[in-house]
Amino acid sequence: MIPLAELPTPTLLVDLDRLERNIASMAGAFAAAGVGLRPHIKTSKCWEVARRQLDAGAIGFTCSTAVEVAWLQSRGVTDLLWAHVPIGPRKVAFVVDSIARHGGGLTVSLDSVEAARPLSVAAEAAGVTVPFVLEVDTGHGRLGVEPSAAIATAAGIAALPGLRLRGVLTHEGHISALAERSDLERAGAAAGTLLVSIAEDLRAAEFAVEVVSVGSTPGATSAPFVPGVTEGRPGTYVYFDGNQIRLGSCTLDQCAQTVLARVASVRRAGRPIIDAGVKAMSSDTIAVAGGVGLVLDRPGVTFPEANEEHGFLHEGDADPLAVGDLVRLVPNHACGTTNMWSHLYAVRGDMAVERWEISARY
Known part of the structure; x- marks a missing residue:
């Protein structure tokens, strides 16, 4: 010592008492609601933190980069969601190789047929099937298909060989722009509700939807607890920060x-x-x-x-x-x-x- x-x-310091309380609190809230907790690893990028999250009941992790995916796989973590559209030959090859070597366990995010097509070609050539979730824009205005186009886009991607639709995903990042915590909570719940309705529409169109995934720390007290959401992906909660104080998280x-x-x-x-x-x-x-x-x-x-x-x-x-x-x-x-x-x-x-x-x- x-x-x-x-x-x-x-x-850089991390206070262990606070870290462990944060992990236990979020894990307990999700477990009590029967919702899977899939933390975003980008906040810590640290195995000792990740191990504590897994020990507390995390079902796997969300990743931002291929490097994060490969690192966690090297640690034996196989249930990973790469919340990133794999564009370009290097990322496509990484996904296909990962599926081939690890026998599945990696799910990617897609939001257009154009982005999905190269991945489909590579997956078919390698004889593998890549699981994906359809990313939906519930208000953030970053990646994600417009809700009105979700069914058509899902159908177009799912029709491509080598790809399998698992469900839907959103990042309700837009709620961080709201000044009042009560407004933020309502917006988080609205994002979760919208995503659940899209999942129901996809099921009605005879698509299998097993994953309904929301994700943010500001929204972690609202969006994951909408009935029908299956998992949440908060990340910053392990450490929290000045922004989360400002947002009332x-x-x-x-x-x-x-x-x-x-x-x-x-x-x-x-x-x-x-x-x-x-x-x-x-x-x-x-x-x-x-x-x-x-x-x-x-x-x-x-x-x-x-x-x-x-x-x-x-x-x-x-x-x-x-x-x-x-x-x-x-x-x-x-x-x-x-x-x-x-x-x-x-x-x-x-x-x-x-x-x-x-x-x-x-």
């Missing part, structure tokens, strides 16, 4: 991920400079208004701006910081911050108890 004061700065004392930094200069009164900037925190544009992150355990101190390797705090009426003082910073977006680091320290109280590797980074 290492005292935090002896760690290099900046460095958590409170500051639930945030498990922090960046440990030291004060490097106090030459400018009220404006301490720390040794952590956007390369430690990420400069994710999904950010708490007016700041790079939140300062933990320093009431009144804010973190309004940063360069690559330096951060600029504002003390306001708080007690002044001194050169060498430690501060712990809660990132705006945990997922983007994780991807900046190759390892983290798991901590209990003021002691680092283990060093964990972060894998499957770009």
Whole structure:
């Protein structure tokens, strides 16, 4: 064990007590509702976190990248959903090879016949069948077929050889734009309801629909619990972050991920400079208004701006910081911050108890 004061700065920390409470709370809510929990691995990219999620009852994982898929498969996790349209020869070949080597277990997301056709050609040539879910746009405006075109698109894709429809998927990311938590909850439930209705329409058209999958941490208290939804895919909940505080998904004392930094200069009164900037925190544009992150355990101190390797705090009426003082910073977006680091320290109280590797980074 290492005292935090002896760690290099900046460095990434995860509070084990908070992490374990977050995992247990989400797992318990999903289990009580009879809904499968398929966490998004992009938040942690860390096997020690993933193992705790599996031990708590996760049915598998959601992945963003081929690297995440391959890494989890190497760890023996086979029930994976790649929530990404596999476009281009490398991604197509990866999917087909993965199905051939692992005997299934990987499901991909598709939203058009044009995207599906190359995958179909490769799957047929290899003699494999690729399971897929139809991605539906329930309001986010990113990937996903319009609800009115869902049946026709599903029919067009399912008619291609080498592909098998398993169900439908959505990412209700648009609800994060809502300022009031009550509005967010209603929008999350509406997204889940819309997806369930599309699943029912597909079943009425004689398509087999076993998966009805929603996914986001802001929507994790609403969309997954619409009757007919089979699984939810929250990710950020393991750590939470500044954005989730803003959205009412958590409170500051639930945030498990922090960046440990030291004060490097106090030459400018009220404006301490720390040794952590956007390369430690990420400069994710999904950010708490007016700041790079939140300062933990320093009431009144804010973190309004940063360069690559330096951060600029504002003390306001708080007690002044001194050169060498430690501060712990809660990132705006945990997922983007994780991807900046190759390892983290798991901590209990003021002691680092283990060093964990972060894998499957770009």
